[in-house]
Amino acid sequence: MEHRTEKSPVLPWITVLVISLGLLTACGGVNATPLPVYWNAPAFTLTDQDGQRVSTSDFAGRVWLVNFIYTACPDECPLELMPKMRKVQELVKADARLAGKVQLVSISVDPDTDTPSVLKAYGKAFDADPTLWRFLVGTEQETADLLENGFKVGLTQGHSDEASSEEHSEINHPLRFVLVDAAGRIRGIPPSSDMTAEQFVEDMRRLVGRRIESGDGERSESGERRAEIGDRRAETGERRRPESGERRAESGERRAESGERRSGIGDRRCG
Template identity: 30%
Template sequence: MTRLSLSFLMGLSLMLGACGSSDPVARPPLAGAKIGGPFRLTAGDGRSVTDRDFAGRYRVVYFGYTFCPDVCPTDMQAIGAGLRLLERRAPAKAAKVAALFITVDPARDTPAVVRQFAATFSPRIIGLTGTPKQIAAVKTAYGVWSQKGEASPGGGYLVNHTRQVYLMDPDGKPLALIPADQGPEAVAASLEQWVR
């Protein structure tokens, strides 16, 4: 075999070997997206909370409202159960995650109300509310839309809103959408994939 042939075969072997390996660090689907940013809101205990309070931690961020009759409780149940699965399977990863529920209905969702709602699904989920101006700003930063629906005869109302669960990295940059609509197993699997 000539020196050229041997070099060619060795090079081809190296290339084919590289094709067969999988890159364990895939590029996050939301990398580089303009989602998120600074915020100042109010936690369930009444204290002021900013995005900097979560620096260094991954953040699961969900927008909804406590009077939601169906979608929000279903998503929150999946998030809470997914966090519990992650705690059992990968406790070190779970310890790096903060979960935030941010209301889109600040008129009814007081600090006490968001605290109770979030705690229903997991003691790890932090309920956040704020003034209408604060909520509008954080919704804009996260690309969230909501609109108050028509009032019912009893004075209640629904709030139409977008439905997504963001995973943000420890620097507050977007990584991926968490598929809460697919249940707790999908939430846990997604967190296991992206939390390092």
């Protein structure tokens, strides 16, 4: 006797569904959870690697990614923060959708050492494109206020003596990136170790996409309202024209009737 195993008709559909969901996710068809909104990015005016004054307003309308570095850093900056930002720059430049919509910013936490010329040389060592990646520096007080009260990532500066050398400056700076949307709101403050360059760029794409979608939505809504007003005007005009024509015709009939009556009275008088 042969034993036949009946296949469930549900299994193929489950397989198709799983594959479809995977494709939709890969193509952005399934909406991801919106990035949180923390607080507004701080207003500042600092100096860039070319000696130009740069303000928060210069980044208005763009999504920007910020990290905090200093050129004398022996480990985290050259090994983690700078290579990751360089990779982000590479990915951004390869995506035409992000052209002109993204800004990368590295803020120095060591203003005594990191002059604009020093920052410029440091940026070149990591292939920084000055049109996309800006290096900024302020005074010591501006830097402390910016990190502690503005971006709220904290900053600790201290000095220690090494046994075999003169005084050594040690700066415990934040190893976080800060993601800011086009409206100037902070949308992410993750530790660098929690995010890859690819993940940062994907979040930037989402924020850029939302900005474009929002703009199109506003224009579309405005267009629909104008069209609706036009339809109402046309409808009002159509109602007024026939109604006005009917009234004129009715008025003409009354005049004709009045003329006939007058003619009859005239005939009676002549008789």
